[in-house]
Amino acid sequence: MHILVTGAAGFIGFHLAQRLLLQGYSVVGLDNLSEYYNVRLKRDRLELLEQHAAFTFARVDLANGKILNALFQAHNFSHVAHLAAQAGVRHSITNPQSYIQSNLVGFGNMLEACRHTKVRHLVFASSSSVYGLNAKLPYNVQDSVDHPVSLYAASKKANELMAHAYSHLYGLPCTGLRFFTVYGPWGRPDMAPHLFTEAILKGESIKVFNHGDMQRDFTYIDDIVEGVARVIDRIPAPDSAWRAEAPNPATSSAPWRIYNIGNNQPVQLMDFIAALEQALGCEGIKKLMPMQPGDVRATYADIDDFRLHTGFAPSTPLVEGIARFVAWHRDYYRTYP
Numbered sequence: 562m563h564i565l566v567t568g569a570a571g572f573i574g575f576h577l578a579q580r581l582l583l584q585g586y587s588v589v590g591l592d593n594l595s596e597y598y599n600v601r602l603k604r605d606r607l608e609l610l611e612q613h614a615a616f617t618f619a620r621v622d623l624a625n626g627k628i629l630n631a632l633f634q635a636h637n638f639s640h641v642a643h644l645a646a647q648a649g650v651r652h653s654i655t656n657p658q659s660y661i662q663s664n665l666v667g668f669g670n671m672l673e674a675c676r677h678t679k680v681r682h683l684v685f686a687s688s689s690s691v692y693g694l695n696a697k698l699p700y701n702v703q704d705s706v707d708h709p710v711s712l713y714a715a716s717k718k719a720n721e722l723m724a725h726a727y728s729h730l731y732g733l734p735c736t737g738l739r740f741f742t743v744y745g746p747w748g749r750p751d752m753a754p755h756l757f758t759e760a761i762l763k764g765e766s767i768k769v770f771n772h773g774d775m776q777r778d779f780t781y782i783d784d785i786v787e788g789v790a791r792v793i794d795r796i797p798a799p800d801s802a803w804r805a806e807a808p809n810p811a812t813s814s815a816p817w818r819i820y821n822i823g824n825n826q827p828v829q830l831m832d833f834i835a836a837l838e839q840a841l842g843c844e845g846i847k848k849l850m851p852m853q854p855g856d857v858r859a860t861y862a863d864i865d866d867f868r869l870h871t872g873f874a875p876s877t878p879l880v881e882g883i884a885r886f887v888a889w890h891r892d893y894y895r896t897y898p
Contacts, residue, residue: 564793565638567591567671568645569610569618570603572749573686573740576786577642582613584790589636591645593622597652597659598750605893606747623667626674633674640793643671643685646716649751650690650855653713664716672727680733682796684789687721687737689778689823689860690714698827699861702739702811702819711855721819728815734796735816738789741823741862745782745882746889754883757837758890761845767834771852775830776859778823781882784875788822791871811866823862824875836880840887 564581568574569590578590590610594600610616621628623645647653647663668685675683692700694708709715717739724735744754760767800812811819838844852858868874 562639562794563587563589563636565589565591565633565636565641567623567641567643568686570594570607571644571648572747573743573782573785573789574642574644575606575610575747576745576782577644577789578610578616580786580790582610582615585615587615588613589617589619589632589638591619591621591623591632593645594620595647597647597649602747602750623670624662626670629670629674630677633678637678639681641671641675641680641683642789642793643668643683646686648713648749650711650713651853652751653711653716654855657712660712660716664713665719668720668723672723672733676727676731676733682793683724683733683735684793685720685724685735685737687739687819688714688717689739689741689821689862690857691718691721691739692860693857698859699825699863700739700821701863702821702866703809705810710857713855725813725815725817728813728817732816735818736792736795736797737817737819738792739819739821739862740785741778741780741821741860743780743782743785745886747893748782748886753833754837754886755890757834757845758841758887761838761841761843764846766846766848769830769834769847769849770856771858772849773829773831773847774858776827776861777830777833778825778827778860778862779833779879779882780822780824780862780875781877781885784824784877785822788867788871788873788875791873792820795870818870820867820870821862821864822867822875823860823864824877824879825862825864826879827859827861828879833879833883836883837887839880840884
């Protein structure tokens with residue numbers, strides 16, 4: 562396989578590219594090195610990837626369709642793992658245009674490039690955010706996801722629909738993966754594990770939204786990468802059981818699939834903070850705050866379909882994953898004892 566990994570300088574993309582390179586695949590990593598967060602972290606991830614002879618980096622903005630098409634024509638990718646996106650729920654409220662350009666225009670360009678070069682399988686990142694106002698737990702891929710509460714979530718739902726249209730029209734095999742609260746070493750600095758760790762170590766207060774009444778299906782990065790790697794070479798076929806009279810939202814008469822990837826074990830926010838405090842060896846100062854716009858109270862992944870089709874289920878315990886994250890954080894930032 563000759564694989565394109567977009568967002569290769571990002572958290573999940575970096576880990577996936579590493580995994581594929583260790584499996585012996587040829588990988589081109591695409592990223593635009595946006596300044597959404599510290600670019601130094603992205604460059605340090607890339608530096609590790611560039612130690613592999615089979616890795617090539619391409620600095621490309623997905624919104625530039627002409628350059629993206631040229632990259633595809635030059636490399637003739639067999640598979641694409643599309644993980645690049647403008648991330649962040651709250652950021653989408655204050656900077657909507659970046660989501661439109663990256664997540665909508667950029668995704669459209671990606672579909673066109675895959676179609677014209679006959680990519681064998683496009684695997685793309687969706688998000689648990691698409692479940693929006695859904696209150697029924699756990700979230701099931703057969704549930705309706707028509708009520709997003711942020712532009713970020715809406716853009717991910719749109720990606721799923723756009724991919725389905727291309728699967729239906731052109732036979733492009735597409736698999737969308739709804740990730741649930743991914744954490745671990747090399748994680749994004751705008752996410753709770755990093756923000757809480759920094760604040761606790763500095764003796765500053767941590768913002769605890771909805772007064773702590775929150776649940777998240779925290780999923781360790783190695784489990785996410787294992788899931789993505791298994792999906793890449795499982796090219797979807799049309800579902801022979803799919804019926805237009807009673808359509809299954811997760812499958813299709815086209816070669817298109819949607820899966821959840823989550824730990825299948827939601828954790829209370831206060832328990833997550835306690836695990837972080839245990840790993841750090843000190844207690845944080847909690848500042849209880851109301852729910853933020855675009856946020857949801859709980860996420861919980863039903864992964865039965867994913868387990869059935871891949872034979873895999875995430876299993877890393879939160880305490881173990883947090884300990885690994887804290888060890889990496891201390892080593893990487895080298896600011897703390």
